[in-house]
Amino acid sequence: MTEVKKNRLDEDLLKANGRRNFLGKSALLGLTGAGVSLGLAGCKDEIAAKPAAAAASAPALGREVAPGQLDDYYHFSSGGHSGEARILGVPSGRTLRRIPIFNIDPMVGWGITNESKAIMGTKPDGSLKYTTGDTHHVHGSYKDGTYDGRWLFTNDKIHSRLARIRMDTMECDKITELPNVMGFHGIFTDKRDPVDEKINYTTRVFCGQEFHTPLPNDGRDLEDPSKWGCLFSCVDAETMEVRWQCRIDGNMELVATSYDGKLAGSTNYNTENAMDLAGMMTAERDACTFFHIERIEKMVKDGKFTTIGSSKVPVVDGRKAANADPKAAVTCYVQLGKNPHGVNASPDGKYFVTADKLSPTASVIELALVLKWFAGELKDLKEVVVAQPEIGLGPLHTAFDGKGNAYTSLFLDSQVVKWNIAQAIAQFKGDKAAKVVLDRIDVNFQPGHGYSSMGETKESDGKYFNSGNKFSKDRFLPVGPLHPETEQLINISGEKMATIAEHTAYPEPHDGIIVRRDVVKTRQIYNMDDFPNAVKAENAGIERKGNKVHVRLMSQAPAFSMPIIKVKKGDEVTITLTNHDKVEDLTHGCAVPTYNICFIVNPQETKSVTFKADRVGAYWIYCTHFCHALHLEMRSRLLIEA
Ligand code: K7E
Ligand code: CUA
Numbered sequence: 001m002t003e004v005k006k007n008r009l010d011e012d013l014l015k016a017n018g019r020r021n022f023l024g025k026s027a028l029l030g031l032t033g034a035g036v037s038l039g040l041a042g043c044k045d046e047i048a049a050k051p052a053a054a055a056a057s058a059p060a061l062g063r064e065v066a067p068g069q070l071d072d073y074y075h076f077s078s079g080g081h082s083g084e085a086r087i088l089g090v091p092s093g094r095t096l097r098r099i100p101i102f103n104i105d106p107m108v109g110w111g112i113t114n115e116s117k118a119i120m121g122t123k124p125d126g127s128l129k130y131t132t133g134d135t136h137h138v139h140g141s142y143k144d145g146t147y148d149g150r151w152l153f154t155n156d157k158i159h160s161r162l163a164r165i166r167m168d169t170m171e172c173d174k175i176t177e178l179p180n181v182m183g184f185h186g187i188f189t190d191k192r193d194p195v196d197e198k199i200n201y202t203t204r205v206f207c208g209q210e211f212h213t214p215l216p217n218d219g220r221d222l223e224d225p226s227k228w229g230c231l232f233s234c235v236d237a238e239t240m241e242v243r244w245q246c247r248i249d250g251n252m253e254l255v256a257t258s259y260d261g262k263l264a265g266s267t268n269y270n271t272e273n274a275m276d277l278a279g280m281m282t283a284e285r286d287a288c289t290f291f292h293i294e295r296i297e298k299m300v301k302d303g304k305f306t307t308i309g310s311s312k313v314p315v316v317d318g319r320k321a322a323n324a325d326p327k328a329a330v331t332c333y334v335q336l337g338k339n340p341h342g343v344n345a346s347p348d349g350k351y352f353v354t355a356d357k358l359s360p361t362a363s364v365i366e367l368a369l370v371l372k373w374f375a376g377e378l379k380d381l382k383e384v385v386v387a388q389p390e391i392g393l394g395p396l397h398t399a400f401d402g403k404g405n406a407y408t409s410l411f412l413d414s415q416v417v418k419w420n421i422a423q424a425i426a427q428f429k430g431d432k433a434a435k436v437v438l439d440r441i442d443v444n445f446q447p448g449h450g451y452s453s454m455g456e457t458k459e460s461d462g463k464y465f466n467s468g469n470k471f472s473k474d475r476f477l478p479v480g481p482l483h484p485e486t487e488q489l490i491n492i493s494g495e496k497m498a499t500i501a502e503h504t505a506y507p508e509p510h511d512g513i514i515v516r517r518d519v520v521k522t523r524q525i526y527n528m529d530d531f532p533n534a535v536k537a538e539n540a541g542i543e544r545k546g547n548k549v550h551v552r553l554m555s556q557a558p559a560f561s562m563p564i565i566k567v568k569k570g571d572e573v574t575i576t577l578t579n580h581d582k583v584e585d586l587t588h589g590c591a592v593p594t595y596n597i598c599f600i601v602n603p604q605e606t607k608s609v610t611f612k613a614d615r616v617g618a619y620w621i622y623c624t625h626f627c628h629a630l631h632l633e634m635r636s637r638l639l640i641e642a
């Protein structure tokens with residue numbers, strides 16, 4: 001029991017004692033660096049009071065989560081060009097779930113069942129419109145400046161789609177394709193409404209476009225790049241419909257939103273509007289484009305917009321020429337380093353921090369000053385940049401610890417650098433004694449995103465930092481030319497950063513969020529009545545209408561409700577399967593050999609598949625998911641007669 005407690009963070013205890021106070025106690029025991037154990041921080045006094053030597057020999061920093069014990073955090077990660085999202089445990093690094101979104105996953109039947117196909121989108125012939133996707137960023141919905149555990153959103157860069165995942169079942173329930181957008185990359189949920197005080201939760205998702213194209217992209221202007229453009233899209237979080245778009249100069253990389261709901265910002269590395277690599281690097285400085293949400297929505301309301309091609313979505317003009325007057329502007333372009341990549345909001349709500357990729361700097365933008373500029377009360381937009389510390393080479397993304405420190409990934413230096421925002425501001429004002437950079441740690445190797453526990457919320461707790469490393473080289477057993485990537489977990493609770501663990505990741509996660517486990521409330525069993533097509537005793541069986549045959553099947557361990565199913569060659573067969581088991585974790589599968597069908601039904605869940613019975617013969621429909629001692633015997637004969 002003692003072992004277990006050592007590896008668990010006790011939130012209540014931390015709150016009761018005050019974190020600083022409590023870590024102070026550990027520090028008094030002479031534990032530094034890796035020795036400032038998060039495990040210890042969460043344990044009761046009698047454990048903390050153990051002799052230092054014994055504590056130091058304990059597993060470093062709570063990476064070990066004992067068998068049967070639970071992690072303290074969920075890590076929701078994107079999956080890159082696997083097209084999925086993932087759930088891991090922190091600190092163990094255990095993979096808990098993969099969530100298919102834009103890809104096909106036979107384990108659950110995603111892209112195979114009628115219900116998942118309807119969410120993914122089909123062509124007129126019923127086949128999937130797309131089977132590939134590229135997820136980069138996962139962000140949660142907010143309430144009062146922190147996660148509310150309702151939804152996750154992620155992007156598909158290949159086909160410019162936004163997906164929503166409901167967090168009670170961890171399943172994708174909606175996908176929206178953005179009109180006239182190519183290279184949808186940056187995404188962020190809003191944190192409250194800019195106008196209505198009562199709406200203190202997420203109602204919008206903002207989506208940036210990285211690749212400019214002709215607008216509309218219908219063959220016109222192929223040779224005239226001056227007419228190409230990029231759109232910033234606002235999607236309604238509830239309906240998942242695109243509310244409006246804003247056309248800008250340049251492009252959009254990452255997106256961030258302010259805690260007051262008034263501003264969204266996006267890094268803009270191609271202010272040159274260039275068409276090739278060299279051209280995109282000609283300007284010495286690029287920008288962060290800011291969006292005044294309230295004003296854009298007012299313009300939409302007042303009808304001051306255009307539309308593009310066949311899309312009916314209102315498009316507001318956010319280009320520089322149309323936004324020279326601060327008091328009327330819907331956008332502004334804040335100059336900063338060269339080809340900036342990440343932009344992240346500090347948990348105190350005051351700043352956006354950009355990572356200036358091709359400059360060795362981060363730029364700190366004070367949001368109150370941006371609003372002042374929009375109010376016409378700031379002489380020069382340049383004044384909104386209040387710090388620009390030199391932090392190292394290839395800065396990409398920044399995370400926060402809630403104690404005023406920033407942690408920026410340095411791709412070229414293959415490091416994470418810890419620096420202090422207040423000190424950076426003091427230095428920018430001329431304080432030569434300012435101590436900006438506090439620590440550096442080597443990572444293995446070359447980090448992309450880094451993110452901290454609750455780091456993108458007002459509850460940023462400064463415990464864990466995950467470095468998503470792009471190369472693993474020799475860190476793991478070689479498995480052929482394709483290497484895994486590395487998720488490197490770092491303890492940021494002390495003065496010095498310390499690596500806790502490295503684990504592999506299937507390519508290629510980019511970004512993620514680390515969410516306290518109490519935020520997430522999942523259900524274990526579905527409600528049968530939530531499925532309009534649920535099969536119950538009264539409607540189970542075979543129904544034929546012409547050559548359309550509906551097989552209504554139930555599963556209850558260890559049997560399907562029909563031992564034999566007879567159809568005729570040429571029939572269009574729909575199998576609807578409801579799992580009548582009401583036991584947690586009792587999932588059944590359903591596979592139809594040679595018909596390419598494989599899916600599962602969780603307790604009280606209903607799913608369906610439709611296929612053409614175009615080959616005669618006997619086919620054993622069998623349960624794919626181990627469910628019972630007689631799991632292997634759980635099958636049903638499908639006879640297709642001539
Ligand atoms: Cu830096 Cu797509 Cu967020 Cu990759 S992006 S790392
Ligand atoms: Cu049902 Cu295995």
Ligand code: CA
Nearest residue numbers: 269280281339
């Ligand atoms: Ca550039």
